Amino acid sequence: MVEAELVLGPSSEAAGGTGRPQRFKIKRVSASQQIHDALRERIVSLEFVPGQSLSRNEIADDYGVSQTPVRDAMLKLEEDGLLLVQPQSKTEVTRIDIAHARETQFLRLSVELEVTRRLASDPQADRLEPIRSILAAQEVALQRADLDDFARLDRQFHGALYDAVGVPALWALVRARSGHIDRLRNLNLPDPGKPANILDYHARILDSIAAGDVLATEQAVRGHLSGTLATVEQIMARYPAYF
Incomplete structure (x- = not known):
């Protein structure tokens, strides 16, 4: 990753009265990282299907x-x-690995239970407001039947939970390992009632946190994160070439 220096213009206030410019290091994402992120999104969204060269x-x-x-x-x-x-020889998209998906779900559930427990133990309204805004936008996306936007906001909703307790790097860690289970979710998302079910769980999680109800929050998180893997056999039966 390339580092560069960002130079602000001269300012006596910005430079502590010296008149000299301040320098801050910023990071630019490398070309390989940008391509990695773009290709990953195309794989996870199933634009590039398992087995495709x-x-x-x-x-x-x-x-x-x-x-x-x-x-x-x-x-x-x-x-x-x-x-x-x-x-x-060739490069091809891997099949969906169910064992990897289950392992990632275990990791995410373990972390997210602690994240939401902390929020429910100290439900500050200002920390929850950004999450409420995302939930409202997700409701609009569902009304428009825009599943791409709905899925994007789904990720934002969970990322905002981690942000609210100051551990965004843990969300990045979970996301980095989620390629297989995310593909499962994208196969499951168009199923009738699935988006509404996700939205309902998001509302339950947020309401339980706001009420300071740790037990109800835990139950909602467990129910929500177990949904896709609970139907994995049906998904595999419908899309056998993906596994």
Whole structure:
């Protein structure tokens, strides 16, 4: 990752009265990281389906870059378990790994129970307001039947819970491991009643937190996060080529 210095203009206030510019280090996301993130989203959203071959040349042309950042991005996606890279042969999207999905769900449930327990133990209204705004936007997305926006707001809702207790890096960790279970969720999301069920659980989680009810919060989180894996056999039966 490349670091650069951001130079502010001269200001006696900004520079503590010295008149000298202050310098702050900022980080720029590398080309390989941007391509990794873009390809990951296309895999998780099922635009690139399990078993599909990906061409490094075509990806490089699509994004207007050399093959080097594409190669690096693909190797990172292989570490994530989303690509199988066979040197001098082919690169293909992996099948959905149910064991990996269950492991990630265990990790997420363990962390999210503690995150929401802390929020319910000290339900400050100002910490919950951003989460309420996301929930309201998600209701609108459901009314529009916009599942892409609904899924994006779903991720934002949970990320905001972690932000509210000051552990956003843990959400990033969970997200980095969630490629397989996220693909499962995207197969499950169009099922009749599934988006409404998600929205209902989000409301229950938030209401329980606001009421300071730790037990009800835990029950809502457990019910919510177990939903997709509870129906995994039906999902596999409908999409056998993905597994």
